[in-house]
Amino acid sequence: MPDWLALYYDDPIEITHGEGRHVWDSAGRRYLDFFGGILTTMTAHALPEVTKAVTEQAGRLLHSSTLYLNRPMVELAERIARLSGIPNARVFFTASGTEANDTALLLATAYRRSNTVLAMRNSYHGRSFTAVGITGNRGWSPTALSPVQTLYVHGGVRTRGPFAHLDDRAFIDACVADLKDVLGHTRPPAALIAEPVQGVGGFTSPPDGLFAAFREVLAAQGVLWIADEVQTGWGRTGDHFWGWQAHARSGPPDIVTFAKGIGNGMSIGGVVARAEIMNCLDANSISTFGGTQITMAAGLANLTYLLEHDLQGNARRVGGLLIERLRAVTAGLPGVREVRGRGLMIGIELVKPGTDEADPRAAAAVLEAARHGGLLIGKGGGHDSSALRIAPPLSLTVAEAEEGAAILENALRSLY
Known part of the structure; x- marks a missing residue:
């Protein structure tokens, strides 16, 4: 190792x-x-409903890839699309949150024909080459090389930095002014990617409404909003099913990424996006392990338990x-x-x-x-x-x- x-x-x-x-x-x-395999064991260890679903699916078929019809994948995609709040949503499954964020960046940059990405200071989005390139946390970013141009904005950490002394309204106003200043010095970016609560960054978050205020500025230039819900999704924050809903004045994000808790330990990640964004790629793509039957069976059972209880x-x-x-x-x-x-x-x-x-x-x-x-x-x-x-x-x-x-x-x- x-x-x-x-x-x-x-x-x-x-x-x-x-x-x-x-x-x-x-x-x-x-x-x-109190850590659940890094927020992954979302419901419980050895949850009987998930164990049973995995065992029964393993007795039938473990895997076939996305080249073949896959009923568990379609059923879970339909449920997540409905829960996402995104109109006319499409879902693509991956094997991890890193891969989900990679996919979201691919979609956004292809759709917008721009390789510039806005990210938050103190952020973390995964360990791939692209995800490391947009991670605003020095401890988890081992290289400055990147396939995208990343511009970091304020707002992810409420109690540190140059705006920490301000009240919530003034804090949001200052962060919006900073965002406008950044946008004034570059060509329109593809997207803003942000965790509603920064996970690896120490569970920091902005005042409610910050990303709605950002969205109003970004939408004027057509810039997409990607909500990284890998750690905040599925009700973990209590008040909301998705972390972005604390900033819901402007409606759902254009793209939502998820992973971790939905599989309760099985390797599931994914992306939800409006159909026009998800369908913008003009080359073939598949996933060997994203959406494989055994992980989808676990996800369906886990999501059902989460909602019913x-x-x-x-x-x-x-x-x-x-x-x-x-x-x-x-x-x-x-x-x-x-x-x-x-x-x-x-x-x-x-x-x-x-x-x-x-x-x-x-x-x-x-x-x-x-x-x-x-x-x-x-x-x-x-x-x-x-x-x-x-x-x-x-x-x-x-x-x-x-x-x-x-x-x-x-x-x-x-x-x-």
């Missing part, structure tokens, strides 16, 4: 099995899982309790700069006490302490991975939320 394929923890663990919101390592230790509502209720509990237990701790998030997508940003300077060593120490307490969390952030990332399966119970908050409190107090 390459050196850059990093593992969590000084003494890395092998996860061997899971059930519900818990996993076990190869030593038999049980952990409460109102996991979006659970994310809103339990997530709201969890974030308030975390704010209470961290109040007064000198190294905690901010507890932020919405639904079951919560970030805790750590700094060196008495300063505003990011403290990645503290984040790593809390990660270790939480693990020893029986809790798995993640970390990220645009300032040297100094934010703790909390994103449990959406079926999290109140009792489990309280248990996780108590473990995190002990982990933080062991440091401060």
